[in-house]
Amino acid sequence: MKQASILCGASLTDLYRQWAGDYPKFFKMDTLSKLGFLLAEMLVHDEPERFTFREDRAVLVFSREGCVANDRNYARSMQDFPSPALFVYTLPNIVSGEISIRNKWGGESSAFVLESYDEAQIWEIVRQAFQDSRTKSAFVAWIDCPADENYVTNAWLVDKTDLF
Amino acid sequence: MENLIDELKLKVIDALNLDGMTAADIEDDAPLFGDAGLGLDSIDVLELIVLLEKNYGIRLASPAEGKEVFKSMAVMAAYVAGHRTK
Amino acid sequence: MTKVYCLGCGVVTPVGNTPAGVYEAVRKGKSAFRMYEGWPEPYYASLLERGDFEEASFFDHILLQASRAAVADAGIDITGPRVGLVLSSIKGNVEKIDSEDVSLAVSASRLARALGVMTAPIVVSNACISGLAALLQGIRMIRSGAYDHVLVAGAEVQSRFIVTGFQSLKALSLNPCTPFDAGRDGLNLGEAAAAMLLSSCPFEASSCHSERSEESLWELVDGAVRNDANHISGPSRMGEGSYNALRVVLDSVKPEELAFVNVHGTATRYNDQMEAIALNRAGMQEVPVNALKGTFGHTMGAAGILESIVSMQACDTGVVLPTKGFSTMGVEPAVSVSARERKTDKKAFVKLLSGFGGVNGALLFRKGGGR
Numbered sequence: 117m118k119q120a121s122i123l124c125g126a127s128l129t130d131l132y133r134q135w136a137g138d139y140p141k142f143f144k145m146d147t148l149s150k151l152g153f154l155l156a157e158m159l160v161h162d163e164p165e166r167f168t169f170r171e172d173r174a175v176l177v178f179s180r181e182g183c184v185a186n187d188r189n190y191a192r193s194m195q196d197f198p199s200p201a202l203f204v205y206t207l208p209n210i211v212s213g214e215i216s217i218r219n220k221w222g223g224e225s226s227a228f229v230l231e232s233y234d235e236a237q238i239w240e241i242v243r244q245a246f247q248d249s250r251t252k253s254a255f256v257a258w259i260d261c262p263a264d265e266n267y268v269t270n271a272w273l274v275d276k277t278d279l280f
Numbered sequence: 281m282e283n284l285i286d287e288l289k290l291k292v293i294d295a296l297n298l299d300g301m302t303a304a305d306i307e308d309d310a311p312l313f314g315d316a317g318l319g320l321d322s323i324d325v326l327e328l329i330v331l332l333e334k335n336y337g338i339r340l341a342s343p344a345e346g347k348e349v350f351k352s353m354a355v356m357a358a359y360v361a362g363h364r365t366k
Numbered sequence: 367m368t369k370v371y372c373l374g375c376g377v378v379t380p381v382g383n384t385p386a387g388v389y390e391a392v393r394k395g396k397s398a399f400r401m402y403e404g405w406p407e408p409y410y411a412s413l414l415e416r417g418d419f420e421e422a423s424f425f426d427h428i429l430l431q432a433s434r435a436a437v438a439d440a441g442i443d444i445t446g447p448r449v450g451l452v453l454s455s456i457k458g459n460v461e462k463i464d465s466e467d468v469s470l471a472v473s474a475s476r477l478a479r480a481l482g483v484m485t486a487p488i489v490v491s492n493a494c495i496s497g498l499a500a501l502l503q504g505i506r507m508i509r510s511g512a513y514d515h516v517l518v519a520g521a522e523v524q525s526r527f528i529v530t531g532f533q534s535l536k537a538l539s540l541n542p543c544t545p546f547d548a549g550r551d552g553l554n555l556g557e558a559a560a561a562m563l564l565s566s567c568p569f570e571a572s573s574c575h576s577e578r579s580e581e582s583l584w585e586l587v588d589g590a591v592r593n594d595a596n597h598i599s600g601p602s603r604m605g606e607g608s609y610n611a612l613r614v615v616l617d618s619v620k621p622e623e624l625a626f627v628n629v630h631g632t633a634t635r636y637n638d639q640m641e642a643i644a645l646n647r648a649g650m651q652e653v654p655v656n657a658l659k660g661t662f663g664h665t666m667g668a669a670g671i672l673e674s675i676v677s678m679q680a681c682d683t684g685v686v687l688p689t690k691g692f693s694t695m696g697v698e699p700a701v702s703v704s705a706r707e708r709k710t711d712k713k714a715f716v717k718l719l720s721g722f723g724g725v726n727g728a729l730l731f732r733k734g735g736g737r
Contacts, residue, residue, distance in 0.1 A: 144297050198530040224590065
């Protein structure tokens, strides 16, 4: 099992240049998706056969606040000219989608909202996700982002054999 | 027209978060969509439709119409010059 | 593997507030669409009557109403330690963006308290497949052995936030939506709440007073969520994720055993075309297909649960419901969609959904006592 996190206050652009650098779509993402994207890069950057389509890896993203930071950005734009580019990020599971797209992971991708950061509950749900017979590993992340400048992250790359 | 093209380039770079790009990086006649150009996608088309309405009072009916207008910066500028209401 | 059954259902919709009533309304071709004033552009939608409702949150209210109906229908006590709660919604109380109430976690806690559920609730917010993903989460919780019953409840209310967003995507039709039709030009938004009480082995559990037989109950056999890994808002041209989700449920059923596939069928150009490709790739082009968005509109977080409940009702009476709004085949390759009611003697169906973020889900339902 591997673990990664991003401290609040870090420059996400610097991290992008350090860990990726070849994916300009990054700059179109909301903060939640940027965080998820970077956490995944940090965990899988040295994996062999990256960017080969695979269905055996799940992306499971947890938070309390979902995508509320970007929801506020969209709500502001809605007052005069609603922005489609902001609206498409007003879903808590766009981050898991962005990670799946970047890495060509065609397995399960899901977003869960919990009452609080509870590792026991997170790992219970992750273990349940392995009931999908094709799932062999998972990118798991707690990314709570109540505001663009205020977030907490913790991410893991876990194999089925680590848990069972 | 040159001024309008440069103005549009800056607005497009800003609206679409085209990181690290300057107006000089976008050729007037280069296609904006597809792999040969800026590689813009369907959401970018919609955002450009908002840009035209917000800045120039132009309302496009559909994304299909947008694809014609957004062929290149020069085509877009000509359209804006001919249709702007503000 | 532990079998998971649907023990009770509850619905709140503009065309009825009981599963049987809603099913009859669908069969008779009823709907509640009309044009509404927008911000400023008008929109055509199927909304619930707010009536003299004055409490804090209409969303929380309909969610609780559907949940209580499902629990009453199941006739069991859900206050024990082995009962879970899964909530499905996309935007919840988004109109309260400046208050704590906006969080789906707050709605889930409130619902758990109101129902007396003791375990920590889980919210599944997976765009338009949320309801289906929440049912799958409920199945998994029961199969994990830690839960006997799981209440899965979903709801969506419409708002300036959602309506202007879909308008900015040019995704809304100003006419009744026409799934799979050649002239389809977008979706209609809808409001609803729906809930299912899932249960394992209800005939042995001491907390269960159900007198129903296994044969009379619907089993939720298996399902999957798959990503297109293609684009956050445009469906895959090859229907990759939808096809891969279908492949998983086809491990447990043959296409010819299916009464129908109740598809997403939003009536946008791309969604319906994508589903047709996925169904054909999965060898399901002969299986009857229907979509219910012509009755309810797109009820987002409620859709997966509501459309499954109506599908169970239909299959119980040997009916493949028509696809309201469809008249001329508008997908290539074609699928077996019809504007007319058809008969079936088969006792299994698949619920299919797709959504933003590239997510797709498939879930297999089979009448109890099957293989």
